[in-house]
Amino acid sequence: MKARQAVPQSPGAAPGPEPTTGPLTFEELQLAARNRGMPLEALRYDLTPTGLHHLLVHFDIPWIDRAAWRLRVGGNVRNQLVLGLDELRRRPRRTLAVTFECAGNGRARLSPRPISQPWLNEAVSTAEWTGTPLVGLLEEAGLGPETVELVFTGADHGVEKGYEHDYGRSLSVAEATRADVLLAYEMNGRLLEPQHGFPLRLLIPGWYGMTHVKWLSRIDAVTAPFDGYQQRVAYLYRRDAADPGEPVTRMQPRALLLPPGFPDFLTRQRTVDAGAVLVRGRAWSGYGAIARVEFGVDGQWVDASLDPPAGPFAWRAWSAPWDPRPGHHVLSCRATDATGRCQPTEAPWNVQGMGNNLVQEVEVTVR
Ligand SMILES: Nc1nc2c(c(=O)[nH]1)N[C@H]1C(S)=C(S)[C@@H](COP(=O)(O)O)O[C@H]1N2
Numbered sequence: 001m002k003a004r005q006a007v008p009q010s011p012g013a014a015p016g017p018e019p020t021t022g023p024l025t026f027e028e029l030q031l032a033a034r035n036r037g038m039p040l041e042a043l044r045y046d047l048t049p050t051g052l053h054h055l056l057v058h059f060d061i062p063w064i065d066r067a068a069w070r071l072r073v074g075g076n077v078r079n080q081l082v083l084g085l086d087e088l089r090r091r092p093r094r095t096l097a098v099t100f101e102c103a104g105n106g107r108a109r110l111s112p113r114p115i116s117q118p119w120l121n122e123a124v125s126t127a128e129w130t131g132t133p134l135v136g137l138l139e140e141a142g143l144g145p146e147t148v149e150l151v152f153t154g155a156d157h158g159v160e161k162g163y164e165h166d167y168g169r170s171l172s173v174a175e176a177t178r179a180d181v182l183l184a185y186e187m188n189g190r191l192l193e194p195q196h197g198f199p200l201r202l203l204i205p206g207w208y209g210m211t212h213v214k215w216l217s218r219i220d221a222v223t224a225p226f227d228g229y230q231q232r233v234a235y236l237y238r239r240d241a242a243d244p245g246e247p248v249t250r251m252q253p254r255a256l257l258l259p260p261g262f263p264d265f266l267t268r269q270r271t272v273d274a275g276a277v278l279v280r281g282r283a284w285s286g287y288g289a290i291a292r293v294e295f296g297v298d299g300q301w302v303d304a305s306l307d308p309p310a311g312p313f314a315w316r317a318w319s320a321p322w323d324p325r326p327g328h329h330v331l332s333c334r335a336t337d338a339t340g341r342c343q344p345t346e347a348p349w350n351v352q353g354m355g356n357n358l359v360q361e362v363e364v365t366v367r
């Protein structure tokens with residue numbers, strides 16, 4: 001057996017590579033070739049087809065034997081629970097359309113660029129998730145009164161910045177017992193695909209992706225805040241190495257537009273024929289309903305029309321008419337939510353490149 005002592009067992013976190021303004025590194029290419037975004041033309045769909053849903057896997061997709069797999073609920077509870085997939089499927093069922101985004105979406109548009117999965121704008125999708133509400137299971141388990149958090153552990157295992165661990169995240173009791181938090185076993189009406197967490201994942205509408213723990217194997221009630229790597233080190237907004245940071249939680253507002261016209265293979269620059277077009281897109285926020293979307297052409301903004309909301313946790317469709325004049329143009333859009341949060345025109349830099357909701361820009365040439 002290989003010595004495991006070489007790898008620290010507590011999340012002290014070895015320093016990672018320095019941010020860079022240079023070309024894409026080999027490490028970023030390795031990550032980008034495994035993980036993928038939603039092609040922006042898929043903004044057409046209310047529900048992203050499963051094969052077009054964005055994907056982010058920190059380690060390897062674990063192999064899980066359906067018959068042998070169990071979810072264990074333990075820790076500070078009165079009744080430990082051990083449940084198979086069929087038992088979970090017999091419990092109360094709820095389906096929700098949920099938009100979620102990787103917290104690193106926009107990272108590659110930062111300067112200098114933190115070295116990790118190099119997302120541009122495309123790490124977002126919406127699916128219909130079916131599962132059983134977590135709160136019912138927690139009531140059955142009976143949380144001990146000193147419980148402060150629930151820890152959710154996946155079956156995947158690896159090393160990150162020198163710290164070896166099973167992927168795990170925690171939630172406060174208040175957040176975990178919200179009625180809309182699901183243990184999901186179906187995505188768009190079918191059992192989860194291996195890459196999306198088969199057989200079970202956590203789904204907490206409104207939050208960035210890292211909290212939706214895939215390949216769920218354990219839920220533990222704990223009496224002290226969880227200090228696993230993915231909780232205490234990985235998902236923080238930190239201004240610099242000395243900053244203890246703020247946890248990354250809910251999604252910042254963002255609007256995206258479906259690039260009009262057709263692309264150049266290599267540069268992705270767009271060509272559009274002159275003549276009126278309706279530019280369409282989607283907008284979402286984890287803090288509140290989308291209240292406004294603006295559409296910009298060369299820095300001139302107009303209000304877009306909003307479609308009726310498709311549900312409390314799904315992105316909202318918008319559209320804006322555009323009468324393109326021949327020449328080169330930059331199209332953009334920006335969302336404001338019911339809490340007044342909006343998108344910046346300068347990227348909000350932080351050490352790990354989290355939550356960069358800088359407005360999208362699409363370059364087009366009208367002919
Ligand atoms: N167990 C486990 N859960 C995980 C991850 C992971 O690597 N392991 N990645 C997280 C991150 S960072 C994101 S953005 C979402 C991505 O979910 P998707 O691949 O189904 O889109 O899963 C989250 N859940």
Ligand SMILES: [Mo]
Binds near residue numbers: 209
């Ligand atoms: Mo993510």
